[in-house]
Amino acid sequence: MVNVEKLSETAMHIITYAGLAKSYYMQGLMYYKEGNTEAALKLIQEGEDEFIRAHHAHGETLTNEMSTSDPQISLLMAHAEDQLMSAETIKIMVMELIDVYKEKRGNKGE
Template sequence: MHPVEEPKNLEAVMGLIMHSGNAKSFGMEAVQAAKEGDFEKADQKLEEANEELVNAHHAQTGLLTQEASGEKFEVTLLMVHAQDHLMNAITFLDLVKELIDVHKKVNVRD
């Protein structure tokens, strides 16, 4: 069996994809709430997004720990895809935070 296809590794890789995708979705919901002036909901969605990022990081840390302990495995397209999801989610949420701040400032002026 290919090391990435081992259940624990596949679970970690799929966890990276799933939790990162959830983080991005919650981030988009946060922006939509901010656009509507519902900053309490925006903050709640941003908190949910951050929780998903923490879950994604746990999956990533598990894989890194395995490799650091000598359990080497080949990097596959699926693993690269999973890491890409995580990095995009992190970048996207950084932008979401800035957009929410802008909406808060514009809302105060209205």
């Protein structure tokens, strides 16, 4: 039997970690745009660390669900998965935009 309280708690962790990841990625892009490459890359790494935490929590939940015969889909978990995927999308877009800024600067931003 799935523990709904535990599932909700895990979903909230995923939402929190993914939200932090998105914020770090966007802040990193802003710093990069301003020419502060060191701060930008540090923030992007912090975003990656939070994304990994979210991804691990999600993977653990999936593993636990597979081991039970009572899969549980909740609106909260669906929202958590949406936040996780949007964090990944933002990361990809931020990295692409950083490449554009690099080209625009003639690779002086490294």
